[in-house]
Amino acid sequence: QEQLQESGPGLVKPSGTLSLTCVVSGGSISSSNWWSWIRQPPGKGLEWIGEIYHSGSTNYNPSLKSRVTISVDKSKNQFSLKLSSVTAADTAIYYCARISSISLVRGVIDYWGQGTLVTVSS
Amino acid sequence: DIQMTQSPSTLSASVGDRVTITCRASQSISSWLAWYQQKPGKAPKLLIYKASTLESGVPSRFSGSGSGTEFTLTISSLQPDDFATYYCQQYNSYSWTFGQGTKVEIK
Numbered sequence: 001q002e003q004l005q006e007s008g009p010g011l012v013k014p015s016g017t018l019s020l021t022c023v024v025s026g027g028s029i030s031s032s033n034w035w036s037w038i039r040q041p042p043g044k045g046l047e048w049i050g051e052i053y054h055s056g057s058t059n060y061n062p063s064l065k066s067r068v069t070i071s072v073d074k075s076k077n078q079f080s081l082k083l084s085s086v087t088a089a090d091t092a093i094y095y096c097a098r099i100s101s102i103s104l105v106r107g108v109i110d111y112w113g114q115g116t117l118v119t120v121s122s
Numbered sequence: 123d124i125q126m127t128q129s130p131s132t133l134s135a136s137v138g139d140r141v142t143i144t145c146r147a148s149q150s151i152s153s154w155l156a157w158y159q160q161k162p163g164k165a166p167k168l169l170i171y172k173a174s175t176l177e178s179g180v181p182s183r184f185s186g187s188g189s190g191t192e193f194t195l196t197i198s199s200l201q202p203d204d205f206a207t208y209y210c211q212q213y214n215s216y217s218w219t220f221g222q223g224t225k226v227e228i229k
Contacts, residue, residue, distance in 0.1 A: 045209065045220055045222045046166065046209060046211070047220070048217055060217075062216075062217060095166075103213075105154050105213060106213065107211075108156050108172075108213060109166070109168060110168050110177070114165055
């Protein structure tokens with residue numbers, strides 16, 4: 001059974017860059033799955049950030065596209081998120097996740113990391 | 123983006139009750155809809171995909187229906203473990219979007 005674990009700073013200064021990494025264990029990041037980042041402001045709903053395939057192909061939420069970069073490191077079986085020019089509105093729990101390969105149409109999220117809270121504050 | 127609207131936002135129910143949550147899409151998403159359960163401090167858990175397909179290991183008291191723009195999640199007999207927040211999500215088109223959530227509380 002695959003497990004995903006996020007890591008990174010829990011506090012980022014305004015106008016700085018948020019950087020998180022997700023390590024995949026129990027499976028290969030080079031499988032037929034896509035990998036995704038989703039966030040959830042405290043006490044609020046879920047927002048999809050973007051996704052990546054092991055080839056490096058990406059898709060991003062247009063509302064965040066200008067500030068987001070998702071990358072993959074196959075040698076370390078991990079993928080990463082960078083979000084630039086952060087403000088307090090970017091304070092959220094950030095989840096990494098696996099997109100199921102069972103669905104004819106991609107988008108079902110079948111495995112989630114435990115999530116990591118990132119606070120944007122000076 | 124496709125907007126997803128859930129109702130109600132909060133639902134109070136008792137163990138054994140039949141519970142129904144509705145999710146409406148701002149445009150047709152065919153059957154490309156998933157449901158997730160989230161408990162406090164935990165990541166969401168996949169319950170149903172393609173509107174009505176039960177994820178492996180999910181109890182059969184959960185069921186989903188609908189297509190186009192209107193969908194429902196039904197819990198046939200609410201159990202103590204089911205008190206949680208439920209989210210629908212469309213994956214018909216980018217960017218994937220979620221409903222605002224329905225919190226199922228103990229009555």
